[in-house]
Amino acid sequence: MDKFVVRGGNPLLGTIKVSGAKNSALPCMAAAILTEDEVILENIPQVNDIETERKLLTSMGAEVELGYGRAQHRTRIKCAILSDPVAKYEIVKTMRASSLVLGPLIARTGIARVAMPGGCAIGGRPIDLHINGLEAMGATITQDHGYLEARADRLKGAHIVFDKITVTGTEDLLMAATLAEGESVFENCAREPEVTDLAALLIAMGAKIEGAGTGTIRIQGVSKLHGARHRINPDRIEAGTFLIAGAITGGDLNIDCCEPKHLGALISKLEQCGVKIDVGADHVRVRSGGELKAADITTEEYPGFPTDMQAQYMALATQAEGTSTVIENIFENRFMHVQELIRMGANIMISGRTATVRGKTPLQSAAVMCSDLRASASLVLAALVADGETILDRVYHLDRGYEHFEEKLRGVGAQIRRMGDVFGKK
Incomplete structure (x- = not known):
């Protein structure tokens, strides 16, 4: 099975083009x-x-x-x-x-x-x-x-x-x-x-x-x-994932070829977290606004906060000052990424459909297991800010729904490769 190796610490800088949904x-x-x-x-x-x-x-x-x-x-x-x-x-x-x-x-x-x-x-x-x-x-x-x-x-x-x-x-x-x-x-x-x-x-x-x-x-x-x-419409979940990638790494990232009006709930929440957002006709720029601040989310049907962005947001919440509450209303078993984030040093408690995230916590590299498509993206985001090299197993889940995920991240400065590749190769 394919694995990702991610070395954290690099702010993401540049432009990522969003694929079709x-x-x-x-x-x-x-x-x-x-x-x-x-x-x-x-x-x-x-x-x-x-x-x-x-x-x-x-x-x-x-x-x-x-x-x-x-x-x-x-x-x-x-x-x-x-x-x-x-x-x-x-x-x-x-x-x-x-x-x-x-x-x-x-x-x-x-x-x-x-x-x-x-x-x-x-x-x-x-x-x-x-x-x-x-x-x-x-x-x-x-x-x-x-x-x-x-x-x-x-x-x-x-x-x-x-x-x-x-x-x-x-x-x-x-x-x-x-x-x-x-x-x-x-x-x-x-x-x-x-x-x-x-x-x-x-x-x-x-x-x-x-x-x-x-x-x-x-x-x-x-x-x-x-x-x-x-x-086909641009992929709003891919766009959202990369917005959080820019925010969590303290980078300056332009998400191009997207549909900003489909990202309203996420953009609003990132702004509550202190992230600077500039919205264009078909692009969104995300920049560091200093220290991230905690903010609560509740997943809902569109136009509410999407369940497909919950895991990625939780990775961001581990790096925000304060306590964030994450309530999952759509799927009853969508916290499988939590134990893997805890293995990396996150402070998260689960009670039913509610996860309480206390930040900011320094994340450390670890061997982690991808359990589903969006959980996989969450672990990559966490690895981008973790100390050392994180190894993610079962990344075939990512390949189900993200096009050339690691190549897009490498293009904006991330150190990520599939097992067997060499860092720096694009």
Whole structure:
């Protein structure tokens, strides 16, 4: 397994370009199932989850070309024939987004067989919300041997109120409703930018959608969708991770090609911590404002503080003067990075969904274990300010969602390498 070796102590200086959002790209790739025509997606990140999605679509009979050379962040998908509408376990076992093909498959082919999702072990992501919604739209769903099988002659529009806000549930049913008969109204929908990005693609494909980005979405079903070209949003979580990297190292870092309006909650919190932030049209500059100050966070659905930034913020909190309270409201098992931070010298206490971080504490190098995607980023951030060389094991989690993570950090002065590389190599 790959390892990172990180030597702390360098302030990060320069510019980092943000890649496309993995969490937008995955549902947009799934949306290509809805049409026989070609769908072209631009600004696709080169991360392992995208390759897994490519394998998944190809296994179903789709033609998928991931770009190379000058077009390396473009993909062409054509689902003219879906000969095998099955999301096989051996392909999707490492990826939570497998459930995103359930809705479009049954809408397009009338049948779908999908392995229960895998991915990071950060807590339950109930697929019941997907199942209940599709059943309300007329699907018959059974479960056996770890697979869900759904059947319907044609889905019918329905009025669905989500029991809890769900990003993938909103996305999955949104795709299904585009080809359903009649009107669908969804309430208590997720408002994340990834949902609005998917809706923009679907509208470009001929779908009739109103209200994406609000709590209520209306979809008028159509009989057929066509091909389209769409550019994926910048990755707000990658941008946020690098903002914290600049802040925690006391650097001067420009985060380029991002969407600042998607970063509002994080930018506000960093300013409370004493970090200097300059916001441009498509970039954010982060600079040291002196000693970091403690500030509390509570993770919430968008536009609140994102759960995907909680672990990274906790690394920052270890370097802030005072006591910070971190409350995790989205996933029940998202403090697995805490014990690894404690191994590096952090002072953190956990009680239920609340972590109390007392700072500022000097961090020391250690051998640590990455448990999930965002926890991995948190440990890298901590290692950037730790004394000595930290070795991070199981960094394959990072490769699922961050494009060329170590290369981007090296480009702004971080001493980070994969085991076997040499410091200074880019």
